[in-house]
Amino acid sequence: MSVPFALLGLLEREPSYGYELKQEYDSHLGRGRPVQFGQVYQTLGRLARDGKVSVGVAEPGAGPNRKRYSITSLGVGEFERWLATPVAPEPHLQTELFMKVVLAILVGRSAQKYLDLQRSAHLKRIRELTAGKRSASLIDRLLADHALFRVEADLRWIDLTEARLDTLAQELHR
Amino acid sequence: MTDHSPTPPAGPAAHLLVAHDVYKSFGPTTALCGASFAIDAGEVVAIMGPSGSGKSTLLHCLAGILRPDRGQTWFAGQRTDELRDGARTELRRRAFGFVFQFGQLVPELSAEENVALPLLLNGSKPAAALQAAREWLQRLGLEGMGQRRSGELSGGQAQRVALGRGLITKPRVLFADEPTGSLDSLTGEHVMQLLTDSARAEGTAVVLVTHEPRVAGYADREVMVRDGRVSSTDLELATP
Ligand SMILES: Nc1ncnc2c1ncn2[C@@H]1O[C@H](COP(=O)(O)OP(=O)(O)O)[C@@H](O)[C@H]1O
Ligand SMILES: [Mg+2]
Numbered sequence: 001m002s003v004p005f006a007l008l009g010l011l012e013r014e015p016s017y018g019y020e021l022k023q024e025y026d027s028h029l030g031r032g033r034p035v036q037f038g039q040v041y042q043t044l045g046r047l048a049r050d051g052k053v054s055v056g057v058a059e060p061g062a063g064p065n066r067k068r069y070s071i072t073s074l075g076v077g078e079f080e081r082w083l084a085t086p087v088a089p090e091p092h093l094q095t096e097l098f099m100k101v102v103l104a105i106l107v108g109r110s111a112q113k114y115l116d117l118q119r120s121a122h123l124k125r126i127r128e129l130t131a132g133k134r135s136a137s138l139i140d141r142l143l144a145d146h147a148l149f150r151v152e153a154d155l156r157w158i159d160l161t162e163a164r165l166d167t168l169a170q171e172l173h174r
Numbered sequence: 175m176t177d178h179s180p181t182p183p184a185g186p187a188a189h190l191l192v193a194h195d196v197y198k199s200f201g202p203t204t205a206l207c208g209a210s211f212a213i214d215a216g217e218v219v220a221i222m223g224p225s226g227s228g229k230s231t232l233l234h235c236l237a238g239i240l241r242p243d244r245g246q247t248w249f250a251g252q253r254t255d256e257l258r259d260g261a262r263t264e265l266r267r268r269a270f271g272f273v274f275q276f277g278q279l280v281p282e283l284s285a286e287e288n289v290a291l292p293l294l295l296n297g298s299k300p301a302a303a304l305q306a307a308r309e310w311l312q313r314l315g316l317e318g319m320g321q322r323r324s325g326e327l328s329g330g331q332a333q334r335v336a337l338g339r340g341l342i343t344k345p346r347v348l349f350a351d352e353p354t355g356s357l358d359s360l361t362g363e364h365v366m367q368l369l370t371d372s373a374r375a376e377g378t379a380v381v382l383v384t385h386e387p388r389v390a391g392y393a394d395r396e397v398m399v400r401d402g403r404v405s406s407t408d409l410e411l412a413t414p
Contacts, residue, residue: 130391155387
């Protein structure tokens with residue numbers, strides 16, 4: 001989960017309040033999936049317990065959530081380490097895609113037909129993402145590009161697998 | 175040219191541009207064997223498929239650059255495979271525009287003159303043609319570059335000049351064969367955005383040959399060419 005790191009990063013910029021952090025997260029990082037208030041406060045609580053953020057005193061007259069959070073040097077170190085660690089390059093091969101091809105061949109159905117359908121579904125997604133980029137903000141375009149390249153990677157795999165279907169069938173039926 | 179293929183029942187005249195059961199060989203190489211394709215006015219359709227599958231040959235047959243060995247091609251309700259060479263050249267000049275991968279600008283001419291060229295060939299007055307060319311250059315974000323030769327333009331700029339030249343006659347169909355093939359992602363994206371925006375604004379249909387999914391993403395739909403045949407999930411249009 002990257003929510004704790006997102007909060008540390010936002011706090012490294014400047015000290016902030018829980019509800020502000022939620023707003024910043026939702027508008028820049030949430031990708032249309034807002035983080036729950038509960039999760040924000042729970043995470044802040046855990047970070048405070050571990051000494052990665054410090055909690056200011058509640059402002060007088062404010063609600064119970066008017067606590068200002070700041071990052072500690074321990075927190076900064078944690079955030080920097082996270083940022084400097086590349087994400088494991090997961091093989092993005094969708095297991096289901098792969099399973100369908102192999103199963104189709106094993107049970108003697110048309111893997112080609114399945115790949116054609118899959119390709120056209122993927123291309124439809126590419127069209128949608130491309131259309132969505134037109135009026136989007138730069139942040140949303142970046143996200144759309146990321147999705148586009150991933151869908152494209154699947155399509156390459158689909159093309160290559162199609163070109164190898166005969167050989168694959170021979171190997172599976174040996 | 176004798177033609178043994180039956181006239182398609184639904185009527186190719188129902189579509190703007192049609193290839194019906196087209197065959198084309200180059201010596202021993204069969205490039206197309208029974209390819210069918212249709213596009214309607216204003217549509218943007220991507221022709222995809224592996225390299226060597228016959229995409230460019232199909233585009234050349236649709237555009238009247240190549241004559242099919244067998245089968246029919248139609249444009250605006252008329253057979254085009256039966257036209258004499260002169261009439262097909264005339265049709266291409268009046269109704270079609272072209273954007274290719276590279277090497278299409280005349281190096282001796284300025285950007286402005288390159289864009290104006292199709293109008294000049296069609297007999298427009300030079301002053302009017304150059305004025306129209308300047309308007310296109312502006313529209314494509316190339317104002318101030320009208321005097322440059324193709325050697326003084328970046329790949330993306332040259333491709334935008336080619337786009338202006340392809341669209342300046344307000345063609346019914348723009349044929350684009352790998353129009354971003356030599357460009358990087360960001361530049362290619364810009365060219366595709368301009369290409370589809372301009373074509374849609376003019377009501378020009380686009381036959382877009384590409385093997386790149388992200389380029390095909392700018393189309394309304396796609397067809398796949400495989401071993402000289404077209405397969406499509408849009409069966410209605412694929413079989414006229
Ligand atoms: N002018 C030509 N002379 C000889 N062979 C050709 C010619 N044009 C195309 N071909 C052959 O026809 C087949 C289809 O080519 P093409 O339509 O260019 O494929 P694509 O555009 O899908 O890569 C290929 O095998 C190619 O080598
Ligand atoms: Mg080609």
